[in-house]
Amino acid sequence: MSDSFSCDAVVIGAGVVGLAVARALALAGRETIILEKNLHFGIETSARNSEVIHAGIYYPKGSLKAALCVEGKHLLYDFCESHGVGFKRLGKLIVGNDGQESQIAAIARAAADNGVTLQSLDRAAIARLEPALSASQGLYSPTTGIIDSHQYMLALLGDAEDAGASLVREAEVTAIARHSDGWKLTVRNAGETMTLETRLLVNSAGLWAVGIAKLLDGLKDIPPCFLAKGRYATLSGASPFTHLVYPVPERGGLGVHLTLDMGGQAKFGPDVEWLDDNDPAHIDYSVPAEVAPLFAERVRGWWPGIPAERLSPAYSGVRPKIASRSAPAPDFRIDGPSAHGLPGLVNLFGIESPGLTASLAIAARVAALLKDA
Secondary structure (H helix, E strand, O other), X not given: OEEEEEEEEEEEOOOHHXXXXXXXXXXXXOOEEEEOOOOOOOOOHHHOOOOEEOOXXXXXXXXXXXXXXXXXXXXXXHHHHHXXXXXXXXXXXXXXXXXXXXXXXXXXXXXXXXXXXXXXEEHHHHHHHOOOOOOOEEEEEOOOEEEOHHHHHHHHHHHHHHOOOEEEOOEEEEEEEEEOOEEEXXXXXXXXXXXXXXXXXXXXXXXXXXXXXXXXXXXXXXXXXXXXXXXXXXXXXXXXXXXXXXXXXXXXXXXXXXXXXXXXXXXXXXXXXXXXXXXXXXXXXXXXXXXXXXXXXXXXXXXXXXXXXXXXXXXXXXXXXXXXXXXXXXXXXXXXXXXXXXXXXXXXXXOOOOHHHHHHHHHHHXXXXXXXX
């Protein structure tokens, strides 16, 4: 059985960025369909992260990550307040010890370049904010916070649906072809096949974005796909911390850091494990028991009193990378018609952290690229 449908816009992927993009298109008056291959929206990268609202500290000046994180942070706090989404502006400490002075200074310069204000901290100031910490120097970011990401995605979807958008679950795109002045998609939906014609197409498939791009006839300059897994551990019982605590970053991530969820439970992670198999269909999200003592050892450098026996393995997430572990961290790629020459198409590649924070700003950028299409 095959059914055929048409609409103004199709967004592939119902993660946080895909939902934000669909909302923006629907609010602009586009009849929008969101295709999600899973039974539920936002259960991959969007549900497997630290749920942090980032300030925009670490990213190179002039990069999309820097600009869209800073812009998106303000949009996100405003959205949470207007839509009743749970969030807390807790603030973050970035801490270092002897020998890390140059790294701390580099972080401070990067933040200043991006228009983000940080406060320098000495040992005494750190102890006043977080007595359990042991660090000789640090930086304080007052605009870093946390968010209930599931509530946020529900609110995005609610806005999109109120504006006329529709979410189709268990909808796997198997073929894409140019059609008339738009695109024709073949979609496997709950065991049946349907075709969908659209003028505008947004590939926001996250871990699967490179694979979706390879279905697009005539598309060139498709990046490679690499996967980096990050594991988390939780701390049972009360946490002595009221702020987020981060060490200096490591290659591929921000180091094993401490965050708090909306209920106040502390969690640690992620670490960075580059996967040898870069097929997202083969991801193993399990977290072994040895993660707890490994994390305890890494955290002990700035929290000497960590009760290792209270740590337990929690969950993991995987980031879609478009450069290998040996290459510099790449920027977001938001490839519109001017990048690839195909009208009505936007590809989103390498949308990892700070994708959640930047989601509303990314959505606005995509909507602008398609405004006159």
